[in-house]
Amino acid sequence: MENLYLPDLALIDRIVDETSDTKTFTLHFANKALNRRFSFKSGQFVEATVFGVGEAPFGFASNPHTPQQFDITVRAIGAVTHAMHALKEGDYLGIRGPLGNSFPLEEVTDQDILFIAGGIGLPPLKSLIEPMLDRRDEFGQFIILYGARTPADRVYKPLLETWSKRTDIQFLQTVDTPDATWQGPVGVVTTLMEKIKLDINRTVAFTCGPPVMIRFVIQDLLGMGFAEDRIISTLERYMKCGVGKCGHCAIGHKYICVDGPVFSYRQIKRLPER
Amino acid sequence: MQVSAKAIVPKTLFLEGLARCMKKTEVIAPVKMKGGDITFEPISNVRQITFDYVNDHDPLKRFFIPAREELFSYHFSGNKPVAKSPPQPKPRVLFGIRSCDLQGLAHMDGFFQGAFEDQLYWQRRQQTLTISLACTEPLDTCFCICCNGGPWLEHGFDLQLTDLGETFLVEIGSAAGRRFLEEWHVPCQSAKRKDLQLRQELMQKCDEKMIPTAYLAKACIQITNNRVREELWDEMGAECFSCGGCTHVCPCCTCFDVYDCPQEDGQGTRYRCWDSCQYAGFTREASGHNPRAKAKERVKRRFYHKLSYAYIQQDGHPGCVGCGRCITVCQAFNQLDVPAVVKRLRRDG
Numbered sequence: 001m002e003n004l005y006l007p008d009l010a011l012i013d014r015i016v017d018e019t020s021d022t023k024t025f026t027l028h029f030a031n032k033a034l035n036r037r038f039s040f041k042s043g044q045f046v047e048a049t050v051f052g053v054g055e056a057p058f059g060f061a062s063n064p065h066t067p068q069q070f071d072i073t074v075r076a077i078g079a080v081t082h083a084m085h086a087l088k089e090g091d092y093l094g095i096r097g098p099l100g101n102s103f104p105l106e107e108v109t110d111q112d113i114l115f116i117a118g119g120i121g122l123p124p125l126k127s128l129i130e131p132m133l134d135r136r137d138e139f140g141q142f143i144i145l146y147g148a149r150t151p152a153d154r155v156y157k158p159l160l161e162t163w164s165k166r167t168d169i170q171f172l173q174t175v176d177t178p179d180a181t182w183q184g185p186v187g188v189v190t191t192l193m194e195k196i197k198l199d200i201n202r203t204v205a206f207t208c209g210p211p212v213m214i215r216f217v218i219q220d221l222l223g224m225g226f227a228e229d230r231i232i233s234t235l236e237r238y239m240k241c242g243v244g245k246c247g248h249c250a251i252g253h254k255y256i257c258v259d260g261p262v263f264s265y266r267q268i269k270r271l272p273e274r
Numbered sequence: 275m276q277v278s279a280k281a282i283v284p285k286t287l288f289l290e291g292l293a294r295c296m297k298k299t300e301v302i303a304p305v306k307m308k309g310g311d312i313t314f315e316p317i318s319n320v321r322q323i324t325f326d327y328v329n330d331h332d333p334l335k336r337f338f339i340p341a342r343e344e345l346f347s348y349h350f351s352g353n354k355p356v357a358k359s360p361p362q363p364k365p366r367v368l369f370g371i372r373s374c375d376l377q378g379l380a381h382m383d384g385f386f387q388g389a390f391e392d393q394l395y396w397q398r399r400q401q402t403l404t405i406s407l408a409c410t411e412p413l414d415t416c417f418c419i420c421c422n423g424g425p426w427l428e429h430g431f432d433l434q435l436t437d438l439g440e441t442f443l444v445e446i447g448s449a450a451g452r453r454f455l456e457e458w459h460v461p462c463q464s465a466k467r468k469d470l471q472l473r474q475e476l477m478q479k480c481d482e483k484m485i486p487t488a489y490l491a492k493a494c495i496q497i498t499n500n501r502v503r504e505e506l507w508d509e510m511g512a513e514c515f516s517c518g519g520c521t522h523v524c525p526c527c528t529c530f531d532v533y534d535c536p537q538e539d540g541q542g543t544r545y546r547c548w549d550s551c552q553y554a555g556f557t558r559e560a561s562g563h564n565p566r567a568k569a570k571e572r573v574k575r576r577f578y579h580k581l582s583y584a585y586i587q588q589d590g591h592p593g594c595v596g597c598g599r600c601i602t603v604c605q606a607f608n609q610l611d612v613p614a615v616v617k618r619l620r621r622d623g
Contacts, residue, residue, distance in 0.1 A: 003359040003393055005345040005532075005544070030354075051348050051355040052536030055544075056560075078560030092355055211563065238559045240532045243390035246549070247529030248556060250575075251565075253584040258389070272500060272578060273565065 004243050007049045007094030008034055013069060015089055018155040022075045022120060023085055024061065027093065028068060039067045041102035042128035043234070043262045047242040048072065048084065049094030056080040057239045057257070059124030060098070063131055073123035073155060099242045100261050103128045103232065108204045112141040114196075116217050118189050118209025119148050122155055124234060124261075125208050133169070141203070142169040143196055147189025147213070151175050151182045170196065189213060190220050200225050206232045218265055231265035281444045281455075281462035282469050288435070288442050291460035292369060292405075293320045300366040302337060304330065314370070323369065325437065328413045333525040333599060334375040337368060338382065338398045341522075342547040345394070345532065349541040360394070367403045367454075373424030374416075374597040376406050378525025380430045384589055385528055403450055406431040410476045412484045415598030417613055420488040423595030425480045436473050443473050487613040490581060490592055492620045498583040502574075506622050511570025514610055518550030519603035521576065526593045529556075551575050577615060 014026040029035040040060050049055045056078065062071035076085045087093070105128065113132065117125050132139060144163060148154040154173065163171040172192045174185040185192065189209070205226060207217045214233055221231050237249035237256045244258035252272040254260065292301060296317070303323045304312050312327035314334055348357040383399065386392040408426035409416075418424035427434060432451035436443040443465055446452050455462055496502050521527040531549035536542035549556060552572050558564040566572050579585055580593040600611040608614065 003346065004390055005394075005546075006357055006359055009355065009357075049544075051350075051357070052534050052540075052542045054534050055532065081560070091353060094355065094357065236559075237565065238557050240530070244388075245386070245390065245392055245528070245530070246532065246546070247551060248549075250551075250579070252578065253582065253588055272582075273571070273575075 004245075005096075005241065007047070007055070007096045010093050010095040012087060012089050012091050012093060015087070018073060018157075019153050021077070022073060022155055024071050024073045024123075024155070025084070025087075025093070026062075026069055026071050027095065028070075029095070030092070035068055040064050040070065040098035042105060042131060043103035043124060044098040044100050045124075045242070045261065046072065046095050046097030046099065048074075048080070049096075050080055050083040050087070051092075051094060053083040054080045055094070055096075055240075057099070057242055059234075059261070060127045061123035062127055063134070064127060065131055065134065071123075073120065075120050096242060100257055101259065103206065103262050104204075105131065109135075109138045111139065112199060112203040113139050113143070114198065114203050114205040115144040115146075116189055116193075116205065116207040116209075117144070117146050118213040119153060120155065121207075121209030121213070121234075122146060125206055126156065126159075128206065136168055141199075143198075144169060144171045145189055145192040145196070146171070146173040147175070147192070147209070148173070149176050151179050172196070188216070190216050193220055193224075198224070200227075200230075204230050204232065208234050211236070218268075222265070228266035228269060229264045233263060233265065233268065234261040235263055235268065236261060279446050280465040280470065281446070282438075282441050282465045283444050283460055283462050284441050285437075287461055288444070289320045289323070291455070291458040292367070295367060295454065295458045296320065300364065301369055302366060303369040314368075316366075325370075325407075327370075328409065328411060328416070329372050329375070329597065331523075331599070331602070333378060333523055333597065334368070334371055335378055335382065335525050337402070338379065338395055339528065339530070339548075342545050343394065345544045345546055347541070347543045363398045363401050365401045365403075367405060369405045370407045371404055372409060372597075373406060373427045374418050374595040375525050376404060376427060376430050377418075377421075377423040377595040378597070379404070381526045381589065381591065381593070381595070382528060403432045403454055405433045405435060405451075405454075408434055408436045408477075410437060410480050412480060413598060414485065415601045416484060416596065417486065417488045417598060418596035419481060419484050420486055420490060420613075421592055421594045421596035423597065425484070426477060436476065438469060438472055438476070441469070443469055488594075488596065488616045489620060490594075490616055492623070493577075493616040494581045494583060494586065494592070496619045496623045497577055497581050501623055502619055503622060506618065507570045507574050510573045510606075510608075510610055510615065510618070511568055513606040513608055514552065514569045514573050515605060516552050516554060516569050516572065517605065518552045519605070520600040520611065521550040521552055522548055523599035523603050524593075525595050525597055525599075526580075551579070573610060580612065581616075 009030040010027040016024045045059045047055050058072040061073045076082045239249040240246040242257045244255040249256035303317050305322045306324040344360040346357045386395040431447040434445040529549045530546040532546050557566045604611045
C-alpha cells in the first residue's frame with residue numbers, strides 16, 4: 001500500500017510571468033520511470049507541495065497529449081502560492097496527482113463548443129481547448145469568450161494573440177477596466193454572449209472562473225434555453241487532501257476533489273448547497 | 275481442538291491468556307485514573323484493567339486516527355527535498371472497546387477504503403486485534419439502540435466478550451480472534467444453553483434500561499428533503515459556539531487538517547490533525563470567500579452528513595453510533611447533540 005499523502009518530486013523547468021500576481025510553472029517528474037508512465041486528462045488537478053510551507057491544488061493548464069511536461073498556472077494569494085512564486089527554475093516541488101474527474105471530450109465530438117472563461121479560470125479550460133483544437137475538424141462551431149479585470153490581468157497573452165488570428169475559431173475577449181492600449185470590448189464576460197450566434201441544441205458550454213461569474217454565466221445560458229446537461233462547469237472549495245478524506249471540499253455528499261471538480265449544471269443543481 | 279464460535283472462559287483464565295500475550299504485544303485497556311476517570315491506555319500489567327466503566331470520555335478512534343499524526347517527514351539534500359513515510363505501526367491488542375466505538379471503526383473502515391485507501395489508518399487497523407466488551411449497563415446518555423451501535427454486536431469484532439459474572443461468553447468474529455485464543459492458550463469450553471440464556475437476559479435488561487431518545491427516521495426525512503424551516507437552523511446556529519467538541523468526540527467524524535512543521539535546519543514534518551466542519555475557517559478559501567461562513571450553515575452541514583439519505587445510502591448507515599458523547603460535550607443552551615436536534619426536527623415539521 002502506498003502512502004496517499006506522500007508527494008513525488010517534480011522539477012521546475014520553466015517559470016513564465018503571466019500577470020503581476022500569476023505565474024505558469026512547467027514541470028516534469030524527477031523520477032524517470034514515473035515521468036514516462038505519467039498521464040492526465042483535461043480538467044484533472046494536482047496537489048503541489050512547497051516543503052515546509054504546505055500543499056495546494058492546481059488544475060492542469062497544458063495539453064494532456066504531452067504529459068511528460070505539464071503546466072500549472074498559479075496566482076499568489078495564500079502562503080503556499082506566495083512560496084511557489086519565490087521558487088526558481090531548477091527548484092523542486094512535491095506533486096501528487098493526477099486527481100479528480102475530467103472534462104467530457106469524446107462525448108462532445110460533433111457538437112458546437114462554447115468556452116466562457118474568467119481571469120484565472122482560463123488555465124483549466126486551456127487543457128481542454130488545446131486537445132480539441134488538435135482535432136478541430138471533429139467539432140462544429142468553436143467559440144472562446146474570455147473576460148479579465150484589466151488587459152494586464154489576462155493570462156497566456158501570446159496564446160490569446162494566436163487564437164484571435166485563427167479563422168476557424170471565434171475568440172472574443174473583454175475587460176472590466178480598460179487601459180490606454182485596449183481597443184476591445186469593455187464589460188463582464190456575459191456581455192460577449194450578445195455578440196455570438198449559437199444553436200443551443202447542438203452546443204456544449206464549458207465555463208470556469210470566479211464563483212460569482214460562473215453563477216451569472218449559468219443564469220444566462222439557462223435563460224437562452226440551454227439544457228442543464230449541456231452546461232459544464234467546475235466547482236472549487238478549500239481543499240486539503242485531494243483524495244476525498246479530509247472533508248474540507250464536501251458539498252452535500254459529493255467531494256469536489258474526487259467526484260469533481262467537473263460537474264454539469266444538472267449535477268450542480270442537485271447539490272444541497274451551491 | 276477447534277474453538278467453537280461461542281465459548282465460555284473463566285474471567286481469570288482469559289486475563290491470564292491476555293497477560294501471556296502482553297509479553298510480546300502491546301495491550302491497550304481501560305484503566306482507572308487517580309481522579310476516578312476511566313481512560314484507555316497501554317498497560318504493563320493486566321491487574322491495571324478496570325471493569326468498572328461504561329466508556330472512555332474520548333472516542334477510541336484516537337488509536338486509529340490520532341488527534342495529530344505524521345504524514346511524512348522530509349529533509350534537503352542540496353536543493354533536493356527527500357520525503358519519507360512514517361514507520362509502520364506494531365501489532366497490538368485493544369481490550370475492552372465498547373460496541374459503539376467498534377461500530378465507529380466499521381464506519382471508518384468503509385470511509386478509508388475505496389479508490390483511495392488511507393494506508394496510515396489501515397496499517398493501524400490491521401495491526402490491532404479488537405476484543406470488545408458488550409454493554410450490560412448503559413449510561414443515561416447512551417442511545418446506541420437507535421443507531422444499530424450496540425449494546426452488543428453481531429460482527430465487526432475479533433472477539434466479543436460478555437461478562438456473565440465469573441465467566442466471559444467469548445464470541446469469535448475473525449480468524450485473528452481464533453488465533454489469539456489458540457496462541458495464548460485461553461482454555462475455552464463450548465457455551466451451554468444456560469450461558470446463552472443468561473446472556474440473552476442480560477441483553478434484554480440492558481435494552482430495557484436504554485431510553486430511546488433519538489428517533490432518527492423523521493429527522494432523516496426532514497433533512498433529506500430540505501424540509502427543515504430556515505428559522506430553525508437560524509436558531510440552532512445562534513446557539514452553537516462552533517467549538518467543534520461534538521465532532522472531536524464523535525466516533526464517526528473523520529475530517530482533518532494538514533499542516534507543515536519546518537525546523538530551522540531545513541528538516542520538517544507534515545502532519546494531519548483532527549479538524550471540525552463546525553469551525554468558521556473549515557471552508558474559508560485563500561481569497562477570503564467562505565461558503566459556510568455562518569454557524570447555521572455549519573450545523574446544517576453536520577446534520578446533513580449524519581442523517582441525510584444521500585450519506586446513509588453511501589455509507590450503509592447513519593453517521594452516528596449512539597455513544598452519547600456529543601450530549602456530554604455540547605455547551606449550547608438547548609443542546610445541539612444528535613438526540614436533541616433530532617427531537618427538535620421531529621417536533622417542528
